[in-house]
Amino acid sequence: MKQRTRCVANYLLFGGAAAWGLLLVSCVMTTGTVTSIPSVPGATFVGSAGCVECHENITTQFYDRTHAGLMGHANKARTPEQGCESCHGPASLHVKSGGESGTIVKGAQACASCHQEVQARFSMASHHPLREGVVGCTSCHAAHGSKQATLTSTNATCTSCHQAMRGPHAFEHGPAVENCTNCHHPHGSPLRKLLTMSQPMLCLQCHSLPNNRHGQTGANATGTPFSAAVLRDCTSCHSQIHGSSQDQHLRY
Ligand code: HEC
Ligand code: HEC
Ligand code: HEC
Ligand code: HEC
Ligand code: HEC
Ligand code: HEC
Ligand code: HEC
Ligand code: HEC
Numbered sequence: 001m002k003q004r005t006r007c008v009a010n011y012l013l014f015g016g017a018a019a020w021g022l023l024l025v026s027c028v029m030t031t032g033t034v035t036s037i038p039s040v041p042g043a044t045f046v047g048s049a050g051c052v053e054c055h056e057n058i059t060t061q062f063y064d065r066t067h068a069g070l071m072g073h074a075n076k077a078r079t080p081e082q083g084c085e086s087c088h089g090p091a092s093l094h095v096k097s098g099g100e101s102g103t104i105v106k107g108a109q110a111c112a113s114c115h116q117e118v119q120a121r122f123s124m125a126s127h128h129p130l131r132e133g134v135v136g137c138t139s140c141h142a143a144h145g146s147k148q149a150t151l152t153s154t155n156a157t158c159t160s161c162h163q164a165m166r167g168p169h170a171f172e173h174g175p176a177v178e179n180c181t182n183c184h185h186p187h188g189s190p191l192r193k194l195l196t197m198s199q200p201m202l203c204l205q206c207h208s209l210p211n212n213r214h215g216q217t218g219a220n221a222t223g224t225p226f227s228a229a230v231l232r233d234c235t236s237c238h239s240q241i242h243g244s245s246q247d248q249h250l251r252y
């Protein structure tokens with residue numbers, strides 16, 4: 001019965017005909033692997049309407065935020081555990097006690113139950129240490145956050161921990177100033193260092209190799225000369241890929 005409810009909930013959540021595939025996936029994956037909606041012993045779901053009484057600062061802003069779609073107010077058919085309680089668990093004891101501590105779940109443990117594909121990325125060869133307990137979803141996302149749900153900007157979020165990559169540098173690398181996710185996946189990647197693509201292809205998306213600058217040390221099957229630089233990691237020479245204070249070619 002519990003499984004069934006989850007399937008229905010997932011359908012309502014992602015709504016729309018195009019989401020049938022998702023529905024199926026959700027239902028299948030629900031069996032066993034899902035961290036379900038958090039539970040609080042002895043408590044039942046009461047719906048989000050009553051939270052406003054004591055948490056107006058959160059509820060008034062929540063409706064136009066990323067997770068506003070979880071709120072049941074616009075759709076009577078939604079199950080009551082959606083809305084605030086989809087992350088905080090059933091709140092009857094919390095409300096009855098007037099907010100006594102220990103009566104409600106903090107929330108972050110719920111993220112994985114809906115974002116399974118994101119969660120799975122943290123098991124890839126290169127990943128941010130989430131399972132290891134070093135970072136959490138809310139290290140980078142605001143729990144009740146705005147449309148994009150990342151704290152401030154992506155780069156400001158990344159460089160708040162990775163200060164060595166923070167500019168300004170005398171010689172900047174354009175894509176690093178623009179967005180770290182031009183080259184890195186924020187959650188996890190099968191490639192080393194969270195890269196979205198291996199070298200040299202990562203670099204050759206935007207650069208062609210001017211032969212005169214890299215030498216012509218090889219030839220392909222048709223005899224056209226090429227630079228052996230393409231056979232190496234570009235960063236073995238251009239090691240200051242995030243910006244250099246000394247060299248315009250980002251080598252040191
Ligand atoms: C997407 C999941 C999610 C939803 C939906 C959600 N919250 Fe939260 N909430 C969290 C997380 C995670 C935290 C803990 C934040 C932290 O530790 O930084 C939190 C913290 C809180 C806190 C503690 C004070 C604070 O600001 O940190 C209150 C109160 C709260 N939420 C109320 C609500 C109410 C009311 C709603 C519905 C309008 C709601 N939450 C919806 C995830 C959620
Ligand atoms: C009768 C008042 C009242 C109502 C109604 C109420 N809360 Fe609270 N809540 C409190 C008080 C008091 C606290 C503790 C002080 C604080 O963090 O604001 C609290 C704290 C919380 C926290 C943080 C818990 C922690 O461990 O830090 C969350 C999450 C939360 N409430 C969610 C909700 C949700 C979701 C609802 C609606 C289902 C709700 N509250 C309804 C009074 C209330
Ligand atoms: C009950 C299911 C549910 C839970 C729990 C949940 N989310 Fe979501 N989340 C959604 C849905 C549905 C959307 C899509 C909203 C939309 O597009 O309007 C979404 C969107 C997002 C987005 C934005 C995606 C984008 O493309 O802009 C982020 C980031 C996000 N969630 C992070 C979190 C974090 C962090 C938590 C835990 C604090 C969490 N979610 C918990 C269902 C959930
Ligand atoms: C190290 C920082 C970081 C951590 C930790 C993190 N995220 Fe993200 N997440 C991001 C950034 C940055 C983006 C935006 C990526 C982009 O713009 O391409 C993002 C995008 C998303 C999205 C929307 C796009 C997508 O990939 O589906 C969701 C949903 C999401 N995150 C959920 C989560 C959840 C759930 C967790 C915890 C299990 C989490 N994130 C942990 C940084 C992080
Ligand atoms: C809350 C702090 C925090 C934030 C925010 C953060 N990181 Fe990390 N990052 C870490 C930690 C911790 C590690 C693991 C370091 C280690 O193992 O030495 C790491 C590792 C990495 C690695 C190396 C991974 C590997 O396999 O060696 C890259 C690349 C990276 N982060 C990029 C980013 C990007 C891009 C962002 C922004 C989307 C970001 N980080 C945001 C804490 C953070
Ligand atoms: C142009 C592509 C590109 C962009 C954009 C980029 N990086 Fe990187 N980053 C790389 C490459 C390539 C490596 C791996 C270098 C190596 O070890 O060969 C790397 C490695 C890292 C590492 C691991 C360093 C180590 O010694 O293990 C961190 C952390 C990191 N980047 C953070 C960031 C942050 C933060 C941003 C945004 C400010 C960013 N990167 C933007 C290409 C990029
Ligand atoms: C998203 C596009 C993009 C990617 C991916 C990218 N770059 Fe760049 N790169 C640029 C831009 C734009 C500039 C600035 C161009 C200019 O000033 O001529 C630049 C500048 C450079 C420069 C300095 C050029 C000079 O004048 O000396 C080097 C070296 C460089 N990139 C190497 C790399 C390497 C190595 C990689 C892969 C790890 C890489 N780039 C990935 C866009 C990119
Ligand atoms: C063996 C070391 C080495 C490797 C490997 C290497 N480069 Fe270079 N690259 C250099 C040197 C040295 C220069 C500067 C030449 C000069 O001073 O005129 C340079 C210059 C550049 C420039 C600036 C060229 C210009 O015309 O302004 C770019 C862009 C660049 N490299 C990209 C790459 C990319 C992409 C790769 C990987 C496919 C790569 N390099 C691999 C040594 C290397």
